[in-house]
Each structure stands twice: as C-alpha cells, then as structure tokens.
Amino acid sequence: MNSLLSDVRLPLYQRLRDQLAQQIAANRWRAGEAIPTEATLASEYGLSVGTVRKAIDMLVSEHILERQQGRGTFIRRPQFDSSLFRFFRFQSLSGERQVPESRVLVVEPMSAPSAVSESLRLRPEADVIRLLRLRLLESEPVLVEEIWLPREPFEAILDIDLNEQGPLLYPIYEQLCGQVVASADETLTAEPVSDVHGRLLRIAEGSPVVVIERLARDYAGQPLEWRRSRGRASHFRYSVEIR
Amino acid sequence: MNSLLSDVRLPLYQRLRDQLAQQIAANRWRAGEAIPTEATLASEYGLSVGTVRKAIDMLVSEHILERQQGRGTFIRRPQFDSSLFRFFRFQSLSGERQVPESRVLVVEPMSAPSAVSESLRLRPEADVIRLLRLRLLESEPVLVEEIWLPREPFEAILDIDLNEQGPLLYPIYEQLCGQVVASADETLTAEPVSDVHGRLLRIAEGSPVVVIERLARDYAGQPLEWRRSRGRASHFRYSVEIR
C-alpha cells in the first residue's frame, strides 16, 4: 500500500491530487495512457473511491486527465484548443477552418539574445536555434513566426529540411527530438508592424499587428520553445464571457 | 416537498442545478443573499446531501453561487474580475492599480443605429441613450468609450449630471434605474485609430488601438448595455495559460 506524502494538514483528496500530478510530471505514464482504475487507487492508498474520484475530478478540471466511461482515466494529450491562435480567422474562401501552410525561411544556430535566454531559462548566450517562418493560407501570408529552441535537445532540427515536413512543429519535436510539449503560456499584445515584418505580411509599415508570444513547456514545466508570432490585426477577434 | 421538473433522463444533480439556476434568473434571491442550506434543499427535493452538493458545485464553478463555510451559500455579486479591461496597464506613476477617472463628454437621446439595435435586441430605430466618455489616469486619457443604453429603463440617466458621480456606471444603473448587470460578453480586436478618437487619446491617427466591445446583461440574460471602448495598444497585454 502506497502512502500519501505532503502536508498532513491538507485534505486527503488534495494530497492524492498532488501525488498523482507529481507522478504525471515525472512521466510515470505517457500521454494517452491510462492511470490505474479508481478502485485500484482507492485500495493502494487506503482511501474510499469517493475521495479518489474527487482527486481525479481536480486533475480533469485542470485538463491533465481525461475520463472515458467504461474504459478508464487517461493522461490527456495536449490539445491547444484554447490557444489564442484560434482567434485568428484563418479560413479558406469556402469558409472552412484550416491549418495555415508553413514556409520556413531561416534555420540557424546562434548564441541566445538575452530575451531568449531569459525566457527559455538558459545561461546567457547559450547555444540556441532560431527559425523564421511564414504561415500562409491559399498563398496569402497570414502570420510571421520567430521560434527559438535550446540547441541541446533540438540539434537534429538542423539536419532536416523542415519544408518537406507538415506545417506543425510539435509532432516533429516529439518524433525527432523526443520532446513533448505539455503546456504553454501565451500573451497577446498589439503594435505597429515593422518594415521587415510588414513586407513579409504584405501590409503597409505601421499597420496594426497582433503579437502572440508563447512559451511552451514539457510535463515537468521545463521550457522547450519560445516563439513570437505576428498576424494582421484585421484577422483577429477574441471573445470571452464574464460572470 | 418540491419536485424536479425538466428531462427525467438527466441526472438528479443536473436537474437540481437547472432548477436552481432558473430560480436565480427569476430573482428568487438577491445578489448577496443566501440560498437555503444544503440540508434544507436535500429534504425539500427528497435528495441526499451529496447530490445537492454536486448541483451547488456546478453553480459555484459557473461563478453563480459562492460558498462560505459556516455561513451559507450565497448568490454571487458580479465581480468582473475576468474582464479584458484588467489587461490594460492602468497604473499610476507609483505603480499601484487604479480605476481611471471618468469625464462624460456627451449624453444624448437618439434613435438606435442598426448595429446598436441589433446588439441590444431592440426594434430598429428604437429610442436609446448614447454616452461618450473619456477615462483618464492622472489627467492622461487612457480609454475612449461609447456606451448605448435602451431609453426605457435608463431614462433617468438623462436627468442627472454624470460628472458629479463616481467613475463606475453599474452602481448608478442599479441605484437610479434598478437594473443589475449580472454577466457580459466581451470581444477584443485591434485597429488603426480614427482621426477623432486619436485626438481624444492624444495619439497619432493610425496608431494601433485595442478595441473591447462589451454586451452586458441582467440575470435573465436580457441585454442592458452595449459599449465599445478603445485604448492605446501599447498599454495592453493579455495572458493565458494553455494545457
């Protein structure tokens, strides 16, 4: 029988939630894999099923686990459903939603500028890889993206032709470099476009662009990628409900 | 003993949640008032306390109810904590967060332009009131707001001097017109500023502004106010976490 560590003043369901979260971060199970059943966890930890369910409820509402009635409870594969990129109107002429194509313009190893080394929590001037790419819909540029990766686990990116891959980078990180993006923080700002980026997006210098910065992390919370994407403000509309 | 209406195929906690939500919308209790205790609801509806707790849990996570251990469960006063306006950096020079002052420039009755009558769900050209106001921090303009109200419940706004009131309109709506804002939808876009708004915000025409549109509703979901606010993009930074 396992036992719950952590602060004994906390409720049992909270302590179980923390213990499970820690094991998930330590990769005890892979994305898509099932954790033990509620009954198993209950007997392992000497808790009632109700208490185990409450711990799992918390991790489900945090989007870390996913229940499937009759099948089990699974480590959730990251969906990026809530990404701010969803709020760019990337539609084809026929109106259906599409993933923009990718055209990689630059792939280069370099030493990290200070903003990059700070974001990725690397030492100053650490070895990094910089990507510059354009995202297009029906040959129209919709986003310019600058992407920074620590060189160490991502070295293999330098040896392949990214333009022969699909438009999504995260599957490549996973298959080529064994790095899984589990969560991300995004921030949204707006600014007048620079000369260079305006030319790439085919809009006049000074036109408003929406800037989305994203720091992506693995399951342990370790930064994997930092990117800054710019898209035409006229294609962006974000909504929230307030109560 | 009360009985649960609604679809008998739904779980009991879901049906109780719906029934409570309906009574809250129908103003059975005021904001800040307590609903009956869990034990009372359980015996009234012939349910176990566990089932009642699950229904209340749902309404709590929807920010409709608020629990206070030892005191009771209360109708939540709207907080507007999650409003997009929170992401404007409205700080004084000393760095503390402030509610910007309000200077009302225009208060006029008129017939609704089509965008306004559609948003407020009024008939075309219905009588409305238009406000134009500037929000300032230490005499610096930070937001321009256009606000539209249906004339019928808000008539009294025309008879007072809004510049002698505080900067917040919702308490005035409540005290003067008996209208309580319970929820709102907001959308965020960015655009180059017009000549007129640029002059009010003291920025060059064409500089990027963040535009926040808000439709505010009462407890029954009836639209009460539509506003469109513009602020300098350089003062705006919005963050989300993705999993």
Add this chain to the structure above:
DNA sequence: GAGTGGTCTAGACCACTCA
C-alpha cells in the same frame, strides 16, 4: 460477462460562524 467510470445514498465527524 468482466471491468470501467457515473450516479446516488446515508451517515459520521470536522472546521468554521455567530449569537
């Protein structure tokens, strides 16, 4: 049909509030 999560109950005991 064995195994999973989903719903629901009845009840014990605890922590907190407030007169």
Add this chain to the structure above:
DNA sequence: GAGTGGTCTAGACCACTCA
C-alpha cells in the same frame, strides 16, 4: 452551542466498453 458548509466512508446500482 446551534447551524452552516467541508471531508470522508462504504456501498448499491447504473451505463458504457470490449473481448
């Protein structure tokens, strides 16, 4: 000390999955 919500248990039965 009476009354509130918070935690936890043990167990029944249901709905769904999958071989």
